Structure formats: C-alpha cells, structure tokens
Amino acid sequence: MKLHTAAILIIFWLGIFAVHTAKGSVGSRPMRKFSCVNLSTRRLNIQNLVSYEKQQNPVDAVMFINSKGIKICVSRDQKWVQTAMNKIDQKRTTKGK
Template sequence: MKLHAADILVIFWLGFLTVSTVKGSVASQIAPRSSCVDLSTQQLDIRNLAKYEMQHIPVKAVMFITRRGIKICVQPDLKWVQNAIKFLDKRPVTRRPTTKPKSKPKPKPKGN
C-alpha cells in the first residue's frame, strides 16, 4: 500500500487542526474568579466589610470582601446578611483623590 504525498499532507493537516482545536478550546475558557464552595456560619462585623458579590454557581452565596481583602462566603438568606447588604448599598462610594498635573502658567506676552 503506497501513500501518496497528498494523502500524507491531508493526514498531517487533520492531525494539526485537531490538536490546535483542542488546545484552543481549553485555553479560551475564562478562568472563574474566586467562588464560594464552603459557607461560613459566623456572623461578621459589618464595619469591617468593604463590598460584596452575589454568587449563584456552584452554590448560592454572598461573598463579603473585608477591608483587608479577605473573602468570606455566607448564606444569602440569613437576616444579618441581608442587613449587611443593605448597609453596604447605603454606604457612599468613596473615591480616591486623583492627582491632576499642575497646569503651567501662561507665558506673559513680551511688551512692545
């Protein structure tokens, strides 16, 4: 049985396309952000909370992020969790001051 150059070329390209398709589909998946798997049962001090994120998959949860950046997942149906969410929603958004470059003074026109 003889393989012609065209047959070898077709087999090569089919193999190449199969490998690149598999690599592309795996590499193109978006890496999930932090997600809750375990839920804490401890009530948190809402004064230490900076923000929250709602999550529905893999479990329904609220992820609280503390001022130090610690992420804690809790059950969303707890009364204190709902109060903490309302507290955070009412909190005014603080913006960091931006430093604007100082404008240079306009040059004075030379007298005639």
Template sequence: MNLHTTVTLVIVWLGVFTLHTAEGSVASQSMRRLSCINLSAEKVDIRRIISYEKQKVPVEAVMFVTTDGIKICVHPDQKWVQTAMKRIDRRRTSKRK
C-alpha cells in the same frame, strides 16, 4: 468516496471543530477566579465589610470582602447578611452623591 468529497468533508469538519473550540462549550467555560464553594456559619462584624458580590453557581452565596481583604462566603438568607448588604449599598450611594 472520491477525493473531492473527502476534502470537502474534512474542511467542513475542521470549520465546525474550530468554531466549537473558539466559542467553547458550557462545560469548558471558566468560573470566576474566586467563587464560593463552602459557606461560613460565623457572623462577620458589619463594620469590617467593604464590599460584597452575589453568586448563584456553584452554590447560592454572598461573598463579603473585609477591610483586610479576606473573602468570606455566607448564605444570603441570613438576616445579618441582608443587613450588611443594605448598609454597603447605602455607603455606595452616599459616596456617589
């Protein structure tokens, strides 16, 4: 290879490397600061829950936040979880009016 071809290949390689690093690969994407890994089996007093967040990855879960700031992860298919989310949603819509 001559010098011109080598320099061109190095520049192209650096460009691809820089672009890939700037965008990041799927494996290097950071997860949320707090995400559910383990799910609690305990029922939480609905009156003490102030918000929730749904997640699909790494496990399907609902993260409830209590009035004390405690975050509790539970399975979203439980009846009490569905009831708690509906209650929080109603509270949110009533505050907006």
C-alpha cells in the same frame, strides 16, 4: 563548526520565544474568578465589610470582602446578610454623592 552551533542555538531560542509569545505571559492571562464553595457559619462584623458579590453557582451565597481584602462566603438567607448588603449599598451611594 562554531557558526553551525551558534545558528542552532539561535533557532532554538527563537522557537522558545515564539511559543512563549503565542501562549502569553502569566501576567496577560485572565485570573480565575474566586467562587464560594464552603460557607462560613459565623456572623461577620458589618463595620469591617466593604463590598460584596452575589453568587448562584456552585452554591447560592454572598461573598463579602472585608477591609483587609479577605473574601468570606456566607449563606444568603440569613437576616444579618441582607442587613450587611444594605449597609454596604448605603455606603456606596453616600460616597458617590
């Protein structure tokens, strides 16, 4: 009787393992990309910005990433946004040299 119960438990755990392996662990799944939905209306301090990404969907925006890793979305059509993007691009080319 004990052998029968042990065999059932082993089959059960092998089934769980197989399902978990087929789905993949949480660490192996691709992360969802952060996208802008709400836009900040505040002007950001350009000195604190380290990177940016352009986005068109679901809204036309620029996502700035500051030195703390915080992502802030703003409208592209503001003059300071273009200036900030140019400054970040200049920093990138200077570091690459």
